[in-house]
Amino acid sequence: xxxxxPVAPTLAVVGLGHAYGGIDDTTIAETGPAAGTSKHARTGxxxxxxxxxxxxxxxxALGVIGESGSGKSTVMKSIAGDIMPTTGRVTLQRGDGTTxxxxxxxxAEIRALRVNDLSIVHQNPADGLDLRITAGGNIADxxxxxxxxxxxxxxxxxxxxxxxxxxxxxxMDDPVGSFSGGMRQRVQLAKALANTPSVVLLDxxxxxxxxxxxxxxxxxxxxxxxxxxxxxxxxxxxxxxxEMLTQRCVVMQHGRVVEHGLTxxxxxxxxHPYSQRLVGAARA
Amino acid sequence: MSTVRDLVATRRDNAVMDAGAVRAIRRAILTAIAVPxxxxxxxxxxxxxxxxxxxxxxxxxxxLVGSADVVKVIDQGDDEGVNAVNLRRxxxxxxxxxxxxxxxxxxxxxxxxxIPEAGMVDGQILVLQVPEPEPLRGVxxxxxxxxxxxxxxxxxxxxxxxxxxxxxxxxxxxxxGYPCVVAGRYVxxxxxxxxxDVPALHRAxxxxxxxxxxxxxxxxxxxxxTVEPMTFEDVPFEVExxxxxxxxxxxxxxxxxxxxxxxxxxxxWACSDTSWCRARRHQRGAQ
Ligand SMILES: Nc1ncnc2c1ncn2[C@@H]1O[C@H](COP(=O)(O)OP(=O)(O)O)[C@@H](O)[C@H]1O
Ligand SMILES: [Mg+2]
Numbered sequence: 001x002x003x004x005x006p007v008a009p010t011l012a013v014v015g016l017g018h019a020y021g022g023i024d025d026t027t028i029a030e031t032g033p034a035a036g037t038s039k040h041a042r043t044g045x046x047x048x049x050x051x052x053x054x055x056x057x058x059x060x061a062l063g064v065i066g067e068s069g070s071g072k073s074t075v076m077k078s079i080a081g082d083i084m085p086t087t088g089r090v091t092l093q094r095g096d097g098t099t100x101x102x103x104x105x106x107x108a109e110i111r112a113l114r115v116n117d118l119s120i121v122h123q124n125p126a127d128g129l130d131l132r133i134t135a136g137g138n139i140a141d142x143x144x145x146x147x148x149x150x151x152x153x154x155x156x157x158x159x160x161x162x163x164x165x166x167x168x169x170x171x172m173d174d175p176v177g178s179f180s181g182g183m184r185q186r187v188q189l190a191k192a193l194a195n196t197p198s199v200v201l202l203d204x205x206x207x208x209x210x211x212x213x214x215x216x217x218x219x220x221x222x223x224x225x226x227x228x229x230x231x232x233x234x235x236x237x238x239x240x241x242x243e244m245l246t247q248r249c250v251v252m253q254h255g256r257v258v259e260h261g262l263t264x265x266x267x268x269x270x271x272h273p274y275s276q277r278l279v280g281a282a283r284a
Numbered sequence: 285m286s287t288v289r290d291l292v293a294t295r296r297d298n299a300v301m302d303a304g305a306v307r308a309i310r311r312a313i314l315t316a317i318a319v320p321x322x323x324x325x326x327x328x329x330x331x332x333x334x335x336x337x338x339x340x341x342x343x344x345x346x347x348l349v350g351s352a353d354v355v356k357v358i359d360q361g362d363d364e365g366v367n368a369v370n371l372r373r374x375x376x377x378x379x380x381x382x383x384x385x386x387x388x389x390x391x392x393x394x395x396x397x398x399i400p401e402a403g404m405v406d407g408q409i410l411v412l413q414v415p416e417p418e419p420l421r422g423v424x425x426x427x428x429x430x431x432x433x434x435x436x437x438x439x440x441x442x443x444x445x446x447x448x449x450x451x452x453x454x455x456x457x458x459x460x461g462y463p464c465v466v467a468g469r470y471v472x473x474x475x476x477x478x479x480x481d482v483p484a485l486h487r488a489x490x491x492x493x494x495x496x497x498x499x500x501x502x503x504x505x506x507x508x509x510t511v512e513p514m515t516f517e518d519v520p521f522e523v524e525x526x527x528x529x530x531x532x533x534x535x536x537x538x539x540x541x542x543x544x545x546x547x548x549x550x551x552x553w554a555c556s557d558t559s560w561c562r563a564r565r566h567q568r569g570a571q
Contacts, residue, residue, distance in 0.1 A: 108436050130444075137448045144443035151450060151516035173451050 021045030063249030321466030339497030341413030
């Protein structure tokens with residue numbers, strides 16, 4: 001008889017819910033897809049996300065899709081520790097084998113987590129980079145925060161990361177503000193990977209880039225996800241991004257998950273009418 | 285005036301500060317000594333000098349000084365600088381203390397820009413007039429974020445600025461106010477002293493008090509406290525040095541020298557610490 005030890009998922013989101021405004025017995029029942037809105041008519045409370053659960057294993061990427069206002073950013077912010085959700089639990093397995101319960105951490109603990117274990121790649125590079133400082137300096141920010149104090153070692157690590165994300169090394173000492181959009185995203189990726197996190201959140205990572213540039217960045221992200229064995233969550237309104245990067249995805253509508261499945265199957269044969277509508281619109 | 289007991293002893297008011305103000309500043313000083321390098325807020329009073337002209341240092345000195353004290357005041361290393369003269373006159377008149385330009389005779393040295401070359405000893409107090417106490421001001425503007433960074437000892441932004449300085453300029457370009465870690469915890473600005481004076485603060489046998497009047501902050505380096513300049517492990521901290529430069533008065537090449545342009549071109553050098561320079565000349569002359 002083989003004994004299979006269950007491996008804890010790298011990222012686990014359990015019963016996550018967040019409301020802007022007070023909630024009572026009826027708020028949850030009277031919002032969501034059936035009600036056709038996440039905003040509670042009587043109280044004005046916005047149930048931005050509710051009853052959201054999913055796991056992501058190392059080396060796996062999960063997509064989150066849904067229209068604007070469906071709750072994607074709320075879920076991402078809860079995982080990132082930017083907001084304290086109304087209910088639910090988010091846990092992360094660190095590289096050293098310890099478990100971080102993000103929903104119970106102090107702001108200082110969250111910051112340490114974001115240095116070492118969890119990185120975010122923002123849609124707007126200015127949210128993830130300091131455009132006034134050099135590409136190497138942006139990476140040095142992460143490394144020094146993690147305790148690196150050797151100048152030559154920092155230079156070497158920054159060069160290694162920039163090489164991996166295909167930023168020409170002769171640009172390493174230029175301010176990121178002088179870079180093109182695609183190049184800034186590559187620097188953001190290099191910075192995100194600096195301390196080999198176990199989880200990376202990508203929020204519309206290629207939205208805003210020209211199609212040809214976006215394709216190259218997507219290729220790169222895909223390669224990095226495979227190589228680093230990260231658990232990734234990818235938010236996008238663009239199905240081609242979800243299709244290329246993720247193995248599984250959840251579809252959100254009015255703050256709820258209406259469908260959850262393998263990305264290929266879901267795109268091929270969506271079950272929920274809302275998913276059908278989204279996929280139909282994307283294929284048109 | 286050299287012990288905590290002195291600091292908690294009763295004090296009459298003086299001509300510049302009432303007893304309440306003396307007490308408030310002493311409380312801030314005691315807190316600053318208890319938490320080395322931490323910037324303690326205090327209720328900065330109106331002083332007979334403008335804020336930014338040594339009002340912070342003056343308040344610290346006035347909260348300490350009594351008629352038994354012997355006070356040395358320097359500005360740019362010079363006891364005869366206009367500011368030094370004015371501040372010293374004020375301190376003496378208000379407290380009945382006596383003046384000196386000899387470091388070894390002094391109980392309190394108030395200074396702007398320099399630490400005396402002649403070493404100070406246990407029991408003496410160095411009071412520094414600080415124009416800008418916040419070492420992170422150049423890398424962060426938001427006051428609450430600054431507080432957070434100090435509270436969590438999150439100095440990554442300062443490290444990044446040191447990284448950037450080295451990458452862009454190939455060396456440390458910051459001249460005064462070099463950031464230092466005090467007692468392994470808080471980063472302070474060593475404004476306004478040059479890098480030359482920074483090593484003197486490390487495990488110094490005397491108490492150093494920093495007073496910033498405009499920013500209303502006092503911070504302290506108690507005796508025998510570690511003061512480490514922030515620098516990468518593989519980039520040694522270097523002090524100002526000009527090969528071949530010597531003081532035109534005393535011939536010194538191992539003191540902090542300032543240059544003045546010569547009319548016929550080039551520059552000449554002289555000790556910035558004038559009383560130390562004079563003492564050296566006398567010594568030489570006597571030999
Ligand atoms: N700070 C806030 N205060 C009130 N309502 C908010 C706030 N942030 C988001 N919402 C609302 O929560 C819902 C979900 O928003 P969000 O998570 O940003 O969706 P998405 O990222 O899918 O566009 C929306 O109705 C939005 O208006
Ligand atoms: Mg959003």
